[in-house]
Amino acid sequence: MARDDTEPQPGELVKRHRISTRLWHWTNAIAIIVLLMSGLSIFNAHPRLYWGSYGANFDEAWLEIYSEDDRGYLEIGDWRWDTTGVLGRWTEPDGDISTRAFPHWSTIPGYYSLATGRLWHFFFGWIFVLAGLAYWFWSFGNRHVQRDLAPKRKELSLRHIWHDIKDHARLRFPTGAEALNYNILQKLSYLIVLFVLLPLIVLTGLTMSPTMNAAWPWLLDIFGGRQSARSIHFIVAFLITGFIAVHLIMVVLAGPYNEIRSMITGRFRLPKEKAPKAAPATDTPAEESA
Amino acid sequence: MAIMTNRRKLLAGLGSSVLLAGCDSWSRNERVREILASAEGLTMRAQRLITDREALAREFTLAEISPRFRANGSRTAETAQGRDYQEMLANNFADFRLQVDGLVQRPLSLSLADLRSMPSRTQITRHDCVEGWSAIGQWKGTPLSRILDLAGLRDNANYIVFHCADTYGAQNRPYYESIDLIDAFHPQTILAYDMNGDVLPEAHGAPLRARIERQLGYKHAKFVMRLEAVESFDNIYGGKGGYWEDVGDYAWYAGI
Numbered sequence: 001m002a003r004d005d006t007e008p009q010p011g012e013l014v015k016r017h018r019i020s021t022r023l024w025h026w027t028n029a030i031a032i033i034v035l036l037m038s039g040l041s042i043f044n045a046h047p048r049l050y051w052g053s054y055g056a057n058f059d060e061a062w063l064e065i066y067s068e069d070d071r072g073y074l075e076i077g078d079w080r081w082d083t084t085g086v087l088g089r090w091t092e093p094d095g096d097i098s099t100r101a102f103p104h105w106s107t108i109p110g111y112y113s114l115a116t117g118r119l120w121h122f123f124f125g126w127i128f129v130l131a132g133l134a135y136w137f138w139s140f141g142n143r144h145v146q147r148d149l150a151p152k153r154k155e156l157s158l159r160h161i162w163h164d165i166k167d168h169a170r171l172r173f174p175t176g177a178e179a180l181n182y183n184i185l186q187k188l189s190y191l192i193v194l195f196v197l198l199p200l201i202v203l204t205g206l207t208m209s210p211t212m213n214a215a216w217p218w219l220l221d222i223f224g225g226r227q228s229a230r231s232i233h234f235i236v237a238f239l240i241t242g243f244i245a246v247h248l249i250m251v252v253l254a255g256p257y258n259e260i261r262s263m264i265t266g267r268f269r270l271p272k273e274k275a276p277k278a279a280p281a282t283d284t285p286a287e288e289s290a
Numbered sequence: 291m292a293i294m295t296n297r298r299k300l301l302a303g304l305g306s307s308v309l310l311a312g313c314d315s316w317s318r319n320e321r322v323r324e325i326l327a328s329a330e331g332l333t334m335r336a337q338r339l340i341t342d343r344e345a346l347a348r349e350f351t352l353a354e355i356s357p358r359f360r361a362n363g364s365r366t367a368e369t370a371q372g373r374d375y376q377e378m379l380a381n382n383f384a385d386f387r388l389q390v391d392g393l394v395q396r397p398l399s400l401s402l403a404d405l406r407s408m409p410s411r412t413q414i415t416r417h418d419c420v421e422g423w424s425a426i427g428q429w430k431g432t433p434l435s436r437i438l439d440l441a442g443l444r445d446n447a448n449y450i451v452f453h454c455a456d457t458y459g460a461q462n463r464p465y466y467e468s469i470d471l472i473d474a475f476h477p478q479t480i481l482a483y484d485m486n487g488d489v490l491p492e493a494h495g496a497p498l499r500a501r502i503e504r505q506l507g508y509k510h511a512k513f514v515m516r517l518e519a520v521e522s523f524d525n526i527y528g529g530k531g532g533y534w535e536d537v538g539d540y541a542w543y544a545g546i
Contacts, residue, residue, distance in 0.1 A: 034313075046422035053350065053416060056423035058358040109317035114421065115538045116317050119326040122546065126329050210418050211504045211545030215341035217348055226416060226424050 008270055010176040016268035018144065024135035025263055031128040032240065034120055037108040039237055040101075041117025047088075047101035049234055053225035062231070065101035072099070129202055136194075148182060149191055155184040173254050175271045193243055197236050204233035323539065334543035338472070347478055347503035350414040355486060356425040359417070361493035364456035364465060367513045375455060375513075382489075383497040388437075388481070392451070392518035395442035402483060402497055405432045411480050419507040420540065429501050431482035435475045437517065443471075447519035450474045451526060452500050452511035458533060467511040468523050468531040468542075469502055478503040481514060506544035508534045 008014045017025075048061035055061065064075045065088045072088025074081045085091070090103040093110075104110040108120050139145045154160060164184050167173075174183065182190065206212045207219040207229035223229040251259045255271070262268035316322040367375040371386065378386060383402050390398035412430040434450070454465040473479055481498045483490055490496045495512020502509045509532070523529065528536025535542050 037313075042422065046419070048423070053354060054356045054424045054426045056356065056358075056360040056419075056425045058360060059356065108313045110314045111317075113317070115534075115540045116323075118420075118541070119323060119329075119539065120313070120317070122333060123326040123329040126332060206546075208418070208422075209337070209546035210347060210416075210506060211337045211341055213416075214345040214347045214504045215337070220348060226418065230422060 007177045008180070010270045010272040013267050013269050014180065015266055016180060016262045017266045018142065019266065020135065020138045020142065021144065022263055022266055024131055024138075027127065027131045028135075031124045031131065032244070034108060034124040035128055036237055036241060037106060038117045038120035038124070039234075041107040041109065041112070042114060042121060043234065044100045044102055044107065044112060044117075045114040049231040050227040051224070051231060052227055053220070055227035055230075063234075067099035125205065132198055132202075149187055149194075151184055151187050151191075155187070160184060171253055173271065175273045177270065179271050180268070189243065189246075193240070197240055197243070201233060201236045201240065204229040204236065208233065327539070327541075330541045330543065333541075333546055337543075337545045341504070343472055344477060345504075347415050350416065350426050352414065352428070354426055355414060355428060359425045359427045359486070359494070360423065361491075362419060362507065364454075364458055364495075364512060365493040367455035368457065370455035370513065371515055379492055379496060386497050386515075388498065388514070389516040390437060390441045390519075391516070392520050393444040393447035394438075394519050395444060396440070398437070398441050400437070405437075405481065405483060405498075408432050408436055411477070412484075413478055413480070413501070413503070415478070415501070415503050417507055417510070420534075420544065428484075428486050429480065429482040429499075430484035431480035431498070431501065433477065434479045434481060434500070434517075435477075437481070438474060438519070441519070443519050446521045447471070449520050449523055449531070451518040451520055451523060451531075452514050453516040453518060454495075454511050455513035455515050456495075459537060463533060463537065464527070465511065465513070465533045466527060467500065467509050467533065468520075468526075469505075469509065473502055473504065476502075476504070504545060508532070508540060509544050 047065040048055070048057075049063040050059055050061055061075075062077060064073075065083070066073055066075070067089045070084075070089070071082055072084040072086070072090065074083045074087050083089075086103060087101055089097065089099050092098050092104055098104070098112075100112055107117070109116050139149075161184055167183075168185060173179065174181075203219065204223055206216070207223050208226055213220055213226070219229070220226065223232060258269050258271075369375055370378050373385070387399040387401055388405065390400065409432075410430055411433050412428065414426060414428045416424050416426050418424045438450070449468045449470055451468045452466060454467075456465045457463060458465050469479070478501065480501050482501050483498055485491065485494055485499075490499060495514070498514040500509070500511045500514055518526075520526065523531040527533075530536045531542045532540075534540040
């Protein structure tokens with residue numbers, strides 16, 4: 001984030017996240033979780049995915065979750081996994097067996113109701129879209145995107161990216177003032193989420209709408225038909241879930257108290273330099289040691 | 291799968307206690323449902339704002355028709371216009387008369403032959419079920435606008451209600467649907483009597499099925515017996531303008 005002229009010292013409590021970032025982060029976090037879980041409720045109404053314009057029970061699905069002979073299965077192409085207990089066949093809280101695709105603890109509502117899932121999905125869809133658009137414009141306006149998220153030329157060198165990957169793999173996180181900047185893997189993931197995955201999930205969602213198809217028929221052309229859009233919507237939802245999982249793991253590894261505080265109050269305590277480890281220092285590129 | 295399982299455990303741990311319990315009791319709470327449903331009005335207004343009145347749903351080629359068009363909802367009806375539905379079907383609906391009444395200047399009673407002699411529209415469109423599946427089929431029928439022009443709507447008519455011969459659900463409630471005049475006069479809104487080049491089959495709502503191409507499948511009423519022009523649908527059945535709207539809280543405007 002923005003640095004003062006005097007470089008803050010390790011151990012110091014400094015300003016890290018702007019109010020716009022913090023407000024959007026938590027609004028979006030709630031919206032995304034409700035959207036993912038109510039989305040699974042909607043998926044449960046027809047747990048099959050297709051490519052192309054049409055697709056129903058008599059057509060070939062590329063992904064299917066179903067129950068057969070007292071077992072639950074996930075089938076993707078020619079591959080099939082026995083997912084009994086989790087997908088396709090699981091036990092409801094009252095002990096009854098359900099053969100719905102996704103289990104009660106992963107859906108909103110926790111009981112099967114397509115109409116209720118849709119109520120949650122479209123209400124929070126608006127919150128997600130409006131908050132996302134506001135954050136987009138705000139973050140270009142206050143130069144958050146250009147200053148903090150856009151990679152610098154030297155960061156895009158393969159050598160730098162590889163170095164960052166190794167640091168992540170060794171759970172070696174930046175300390176001192178360096179910790180105030182996003183590293184290149186963070187920048188790339190945030191950029192992909194903000195400008196690829198989130199727009200994709202909104203546009204594929206709109207492509208499933210028959211009214212939007214009449215208003216913006218180009219949506220059907222860019223995604224290859226309504227059922228393709230539905231498939232992409234589902235895939236992107238899982239990529240976003242994957243991002244959330246990695247994001248949460250990194251927060252825990254990087255120090256959850258400090259990280260969560262910085263996203264609530266905006267203040268972040270600069271991590272202190274760790275005692276040098278036995279690892280050889282030679283793998284640090286020259287530009288980094290300056 | 292490992293990551294998925296971890297995520298699930300995490301979500302299960304975090305969610306099931308707080309979020310899920312909360313969401314389930316909220317999901318059943320009338321006030322919460324009203325707040326959530328308030329987004330439907332916003333969605334409809336936003337969609338209407340950016341969609342031209344006459345904007346057409348995409349039409350496909352014969353080669354793109356679904357090999358097998360899934361029938362959903364009621365596959366048949368018991369009685370139609372006071373007679374046995376099967377008898378009417380066997381008789382090719384010779385005695386069937388589409389009733390057009392309510393807020394019209396000239397109530398009509400149209401036979402299938404009358405409808406077939408009127409100008410028709412043929413369209414190959416995609417049918418989208420609220421459940422998520424889609425099927426492409428060819429529909430031929432009388433534009434609803436032609437019928438309404440013939441009957442002459444009164445100034446206070448705001449909606450067209452489709453009264454159907456089929457009943458649905460454990461309580462055997464009559465199926466019905468309604469649309470506003472923007473969709474009623476849309477060029478692709480037809481009462482279809484043919485499907486995929488043949489007479490409309492029983493499972494797809496013979497003798498007449500409404501096609502409302504810019505909305506989801508449950509709006510496309512099957513077994514249509516009567517059109518009623520109304521000012522408001524407050525006093526019709528459950529008052530929400532359609533079977534699924536009444537029994538299941540589905541959106542009246544099914545544009546998404």
